[in-house]
Amino acid sequence: MTNPAATSAAPAGLRPHHRFWPRRLPHAITPPATSLWFNLEVSARRYPNKPALVFFDRSTSYRELLEQAERLAAHLHAQGVKAGDRVILFMQNCPQWVVAHYAILRANAVVVPVNPMNRAEELKHYITDPDVKVAIAAADLAGDLLKASAELPEAQRLSHLVVAHYHDAIGPDADIPPAWADWLATRHPLPALAGGTVADWADALACNAVPPVHDRRPEDLSVLPYTSGTTGLPKGCMHTHASIMHNAVAGQLWTGGTHENVALLVVPMFHITGMVVGMHCGVYTGTTLVLMPRWDRELAGRLISQWKVTHWTNIPTMVIDLLASPRFDQYDLSSLVFIGGGGAAMPQAVAQRLFEQFGLRYAEGYGLTETAAPSHNNPADNPKQQCLGIPFLSVDARVVDPDTLQEMPTGEAGEIIIRGPQVFSGYWKRPDATEAAFIDFNGKKYFRSGDLGRVDEDGYFFITDRLKRMINASGFKVWPAEVEALMFKHPAIAEACVISTKDDYRGESVKAVVVLREAAKGQTTEQDIIDWCRENMAVYKAPRVVQFVDALPKSGSGKVMWRLLQEKE
Incomplete structure (x- = not known):
């Protein structure tokens, strides 16, 4: 070709x-020497009545997107969010995700996008590492975030949470897959935040205060997405307005984009591809974004x-x-x-x-x-x-x-x-x-x-x-060191080594080779470990296969020889 x-x-x-x-x-x-917020402002002035977002049977115009983001930015500012502060964004793809992302930018703050598959134990790191005090979450996910916050020392906990329901953005004639009906329709009661406050999305958007003067420059931080690696906990990647702006503009040029584009946005927006190639590229261009939550x-x-x-x-x-x-x-x-x-x-x-x-x-x-x-x-x-x-x-x-x-x-x-x-x-x-x-x-x-x-x-x-030790499961990157660190919290596990196993559909899946503590032998099954992992970590990270062994192969220095296990697999 x-x-x-x-x-x-x-x-x-x-x-x-x-x-x-x-x-x-x-x-x-x-690229333009402006902040990412300015892209939305320009598209809203150019195409005020054009659908910016489509979610099932309801569309949000560029003017509405701008107005909602400004009101939420005012609410964040009223809750003490200052320039440069980090704010967690924790939900599946939906109109509220886009509104919240731009609201955080409008408030001169930094977006911390978090994978909605993460569980309470994993979420602690996303609160403490970026020193987050304010978060915006979907109602079905808020419980894990609140649990994570409550288990932290008082000085490190969240002080404010905004809670959104997906169904508030869906119209009466939505064509919803039957398996999602309960998930999208359930109305969760407003939760309580120990030592802090919680606002419903509608109440947050009813804020009539004036948002702060927007003063972000290209070199200021805009987004802090986390990436895992060969060792330990995920690391925050510092992206400026300029670094994201470049690929928002470049992506539109490369794919022949115009303001008449209609894009299907199903790649998750917490992920850098969905966020930049999907949302930022689309908003810069004036595209209509058709959103899928999953x-x-x-x-x-x-x-x-x-x-x-x-x-x-x-x-x-x-x-x-x-x-x-x-x-x-x-x-x-x-x-x-x-x-x-x-x-x-x-x-x-x-x-x-x-x-x-x-x-x-x-x-x-x-x-x-x-x-x-x-x-x-x-x-x-x-x-x-x-x-x-x-x-x-x-x-x-x-x-x-x-x-x-x-x-x-x-x-x-x-x-x-x-x-x-x-x-x-x-x-x-x-x-x-x-x-x-x-x-x-x-x-x-x-x-x-x-x-x-x-x-x-x-x-x-x-x-x-x-070069790095990593498993690629349907495009999700799984870092064995992170999975192992979480598995060691299981009381029955003495040692664990995580490797990849072939999967006809996903390409690769996660396998854990486990040494049980003496007291747990005969009491704990492979399925027990799998079930515990699914409870305590994002489902794509959780091992689909667990193999019990008496000992893991080790080098002369005592390091687990994971590559030997991988080659055997």
Whole structure:
């Protein structure tokens, strides 16, 4: 599917991938020198009556989105949220998530997006590490957040919580999947916050105080998304208004975006891809965002058909699932002009079917929380399959020997390093980790991705392996060290080693090899451990398989030899 006109040698000074560069685009851009809040203000002035958000059968115009965000910002300010303060945002995709995100930015504060799958034990870290005092949560998730807060020392607890219900954003004729009916319809009583206050969403939006003067500059912090790693607890990635702004603008340009776009937003917005490529890119452009709170293939098919969706960024497993629906022939995907995503490789057969049936070339991309989503993307006109793509707008990426830091020859594997305006400023309160994450290459600072890859003769990047120990389950990154740390809290577990196991649907799943304490042997089953893990950690992290062993293999220094267990698996 390559363009024959793009196969001549690259001119001097250009990289090989520039031969395949979309001809309509520059190699680098100058993003607006404004805050992210300003993007919403501009779109609301330009398209006041245009649907900004669609949720089931109800739409929210750009004017309404702006007004709601300003009122919630005033409420946050009245509750003592000051410039630079961090505020937790804890809910599934819904209109309130977008309102809350922009309200936090409007209040000159910093958004801490938290995965709604996290449980109380995990949530403590998201309160204490960023020193959060105020949170905005969905009513069905508030209990875990309040439990986490109550178990902390008094000085570290939350002082205020705003609670929202999904069904407040849904109209009377919503076409809701039957399995979600109770989840979306249940009205939870307003909870109590020990030593603090709680406001219902409607009451918070009734605030008629004046929000503070908005004074954020491009270099100020805007978002603090957390990413796990090879050791210990998740780390906050410091993103400025400028780093997020770059990829919001670049994403719109790369996918041929206009203000007439209609985008299906089902990738979770707590995740950097959904937040930046979905929401920020859409609001900057003036797109209509069709929101899904979770994945459901039949609902996705109906929404694409009904709203004439033009752009859909996803995880390949979603496309595989939709194409496998027995009702697939009832859906109309003819409106789609762009489809792409990442998190896992798109199978060749599925990509071929998309092209033959709809003329769509699936464009895979690659990025990390640290790079504000894409650092690489396949050109829509010249994609290669099972490929990360080429370095994105304004990005320089290389493959180097992880030990010597010398650039590797074409086709040889090494660590992918990345430089560009969308790269984060560093890890929150972790100067040691920040220093380790960057290297000096050719006199410039590059971010170490931790992924091993190679570059072909055309300048396209491919993943070959992971330098870091990580499991990729349907695009969700699972860090074994974090799962192990949580498992050690189980009273029956003496030792645990987490590895990946093959999964036909998810690609990989989590397996725990466990040594039980003597007193627990014969008393605790593998299923007991699995059930406990599902209670105490996000479901995608929880081991699906547990194997009991008498001892874990260890090196001479006493370290668990996880790689040996992985190779056996």
